[in-house]
Amino acid sequence: MSNRNAFLFFLVGTLASLVLFLALTWDTHQQVDALTNADKLSDQVVAGKHVFEKKNCNECHTILGFGVYYAPDLTRAYARIGAEGIKTVVLQPEVVFKDSFRKMPNLDVTEQEADDLVAFLEWTSNIDNHDWPPQDKKFTKSADQRRLEGAGLSPGAAAFKEYCMSCHSIGGEGAASGRPSTRWAPSTTRPPSRRTSQLPPQSIRTRRCPPRTDLTEQDRQAIGEFLAKQN
């Protein structure tokens, strides 16, 4: 090959790849709104993104798999631990992770900022990204599915499925196989709250449940009865 031809090879190769790359970039912009539910990308979500950047959450956590690998990926955090879970962690990490071998700093997040973060993480949890991360598939799929499946069950079983089974399992069904498990859950060390202490003891034996303050009084009652019957 002469040097002139080598140079032509350089030009043609580069341009071909560039054209393909820019065409796909255009296509991405066409499709991204649908894939990311841009209609739900409200000002509060954007405010949450600002907080996320201001507080450097991404310098320990990944989101969509990018960032830093020191702490759990947050893409589906909303699906894993819900709004209250996120707020509790963000507002008092020093309490939630008191017994953990790796700490999250208290970043002086205000109540308002925590709400914005929740909005942001709720939005990210619905991005259609071919079901990544794999370990969180069980949480995202379930949202509608669980509700449907619960239709034929007792109110207590349905509520347990809806609210508890993302961490706990029962009889081989649920988050992890076979036994009450908090494998993925943040290790909360808050003493059992007044709410949970009304439940039968076996449901709180791990003391590591993300607080579910979104439970109604009826649901809590039903779950208690349901679990009591299991023994």
Add this chain to the structure above:
Amino acid sequence: MQQTATVRAGGIGMGVRDEKLVPYASQRVAYWYFVVALALFVLQIVVGLWLAISYAFTIPQSIVDVLPFGMTRAMHTNLLVLWLLLGFMGGTYYLVPEEAEREIYSVPIAYIQLVAFVAIGVAALIGFGFGYTQGRPLLEIPTPLDFLVVAGALLFLFNVGMTVLKGKKTAILGMLLGGLVFLALLYIFGMPFYRNLTIDWFYWWWVVHLWVEGAWELVTAAILAFVLIKVTGVNRKVVEKYLYIETALFLFTGLAGTGHHYYWIGAPRTWLYVGGIFSAMEVLPIVAMVIDTFRTQREKGVVIKDKVVWTFALGTAIGHLVGAGIWGFAHTLPQVNYYTHGSQVTASHGHLAFFGAYALLNFTMFWYALPRLRGVVKFKSSTAILGFWVMSLAVLGLGVAMGVAGVLQTYIERIMGQGFMTAQAQMQFWFKVVLFFGVFILLGVLISFWHLMTARQAAEDAAETP
């Protein structure tokens, strides 16, 4: 330093020997670029040790609250990018006069620009300490400082561009300048605030991927071609031909290959195919570069004039192949990347690739230029070679340890579906291994730094290099 002073005072056209060593007076601006770059590298590694400690042991809440992991990690990576870029700029200022056969357009601009970049870097690092960042990994520098970076880059490009414009134009210079302009242009895409997180990451990779797998590869190919010609004396025409072929392959595969970062961000499915296929081909130019380097060595009549530089040049080619080529290929197909994405596998690859390709490339240039700038023609090479092996093997050890941790994480977290922290608990041991090798990296770099600054002219007969 003594010898530097002599050479400086002499200026060009002094003695025959000095003139041959550093033909143009303005090449000396490279000296301070290199020294500052090396000092920042040492700092980067010290911070890296702290990161490994944070992974391997439990840091109490009281320390985490004031010195969060993320703050130090931002320092680690920004120091890396800063010293590598300063090294590239110094290397550029060193080789451009020899290629263009004229002095640098403006020496004062070159120094102002160095001071500007160091000042921006120091301001950014102190800022990180107070939480003043953009909060986006690798692109943490706050927007006002971004504008200063752009201004500094424009000064640099202007200075180099004017030199090339007024001097001889070679293929190496064309490629170098092209790479540098591309590099500066891409930086702009990382500056705005994007409302949509998916779009944010989309353009984030225009900076990160298109830098390391695009623009920087052009700069690398150009600098290596320069060193090859100088050290082996092979025919320039042949080197230039390979330069075109390699960069053609780099850009052909690397541009569309950006898609290997768009698999799981909420972008269209097409990227899985395009990204997978093109990025898998990214290994080709790297292999071509290795073959090219060895071919040069075997060419008839070639006498390697500088054993140390040659060791580093071969090390760069092979380090590039291992860290970027093999480690990159290992997790670039979507079928694999689905499980390894954003795990310690990525960190392992990041270290091996950045060190193998870009840290070693800079050291190749340092070992070519710094002794000459210090007026040393021949020196005992054993310490330099020792430095090479200590740091290279230590980085390999660190990369492998992170890799093992990453495979554990992939299995426990991604395949078995257990929690992040459950996996991390199983990985703790390997972070201690990372820390262990980290200490040796520091040692290797300190040996190299010290020897680069102090190597003395050896008596003719004691010198090892012919």
